[in-house]
Amino acid sequence: MASTNGNGPAEGEKVNTNIVTLTRFLTEEQVKHKEATGDFTLLCHALQFSFKSIAYYIRRATLVNLTGLAGSSNTTGDEQKKLDVISNELFIEAMRSSGKCALLVSEEEEDIIYFKDSTNARYAVACDPIDGSSNLDAGVSVGTIFGIHKLAEGSKGTKEDILKPGTELVAAGFTMYGASAQLVITMKGGSVNGFTLDNGLGEFILTHPNMRLPRSRAIYSVNEGNSLYWDDKVKRYFNSLKEAPDGGKPYSARYIGSMVADAYRTLLYGGIFAYPADKKSPKGKLRILYECAPMAMVFENAGGQAVNSKMERMLEVVPQHIHDKSGLFMGSYDEVEKVKAFHK
Incomplete structure (x- = not known):
């Protein structure tokens, strides 16, 4: 065992002093763009504060009586947890106080929230403050998903500034609150970059630079409890994954039931995540603006693909209203190609 003389770290022990925090990362990225005003960076600082706050309350939820239902439902009919309400309010206040967000769409709010006092704001944000909140009381990983759009030139913030396809996104991502908070x-x-929240420093630290999806991987993630309602093409595709042709191995099934957690695992290890539209939900269950489009941007920028149940590129789908829904298949490039083949 290494010993010390009391003057510093143990012999042979290296301390990394070149730490890339999210704050440093954003500042360095800003310098690369001569036209940057710093507004986007300030907006991201407000976002990371909300992520840190949500992570803090989730860790303490059981201790301070924040588990259970809040006694109301959100816009999509889901029963709200107490933490849903708190996280939504945290997000709203973070965006309001940043002065850089003109309007906000949240899963928990029926209508768009306009920040009229932010007269020089240039951005519109869509978010799901806590995705997978039904798993909260069981201690299962949940997350926040967000997408950022830039306002049209001369606009003060209108519905049209957010009802745009994912190809218009300026930035997107998610935070997963599990054993650690991963952004x-x-x-x-x-590129796609992953950060881990260091609770001691109170900073997100770059731990997964330039994340890339494996080209293919024999893992699938889907709620097979809905298979009764799937159309035949979807059934044939998933049945094919369970077969082992030529003595090969069938695909492994991995389903957590929290989209952010399933997506993060797929991003790291490869494979495919799916939530297809079905007879029960003909349009699908996932919301385009703050679930499908941001995730699609992450997966495409990491070398994967994302399509809807019509096999259209997810980033090109235009939402008809702020809570519009879609089916979704996303994951490794070759795995999504296999899904497309079954739908031709």
């Missing part, structure tokens, strides 16, 4: 963020045309 994944990507910008238009950029």
Whole structure:
């Protein structure tokens, strides 16, 4: 065992002093763009504060009586947890106080929230404050999903500034609150980077630079409890994954039931995540603006693919209203190609 003389770290022990925090990362990215005003960076600082706050309350939820239902339902009919309400309010206040967000769409709010006092704000944000909150009381990983759009030139913030396809996203990502808080963020045309919250420093630290999806992987993630309602093409595709042709192995099934957690695992290990539209939900269950489009941007920028149940590129789908829904298949490039083949 290494010993010390009391003057510093143990012999042979290396301390990394070149730590890339999210704050440093954003600042360095800003310098690369001569036209940058700093507004986007300030908006991201407000976002990371909300992520840190949500992570804090989730860790303490059982201790301070924040588990259980809040006694109301959100816009999509899901029963709200106490933490859903708190996280939504945290998000709203973070966006309001940043002064850089003109309007906010949240899963927990029926209508768009306009920040009229933010007269010089140039951005519109869509978010799901806590995705998978039905798993909260069981201690299962949940997360926040977000997408950022830039307002049209001369606009003060209108519905049209957010009802745009994912190809118009400036940035997107998600935070997963599990054994540790993991933040994944990507910008238009950029790489995908993963950060881990260091609770001691109170900072997100770059731990997964330039994340890339494996080209293929024999893992699938889907709620097979809905298979009764799937159409025949979807059934044939998933049945094919369970077969082992030529003495090979069938695919492994991995389903957590929290989209952010399933997506993060798929991003790290490869495979495919699916939530297809079905006879029970003909349009699908996932919301385009703050679930499908941001995730699709992350997966495409990491070398994967994302399509809807019509096999259309998810990023090109235009939402008809702020809570519009879609089916979704996303994951490794070759795995999504296999899904497309069954739908031809």
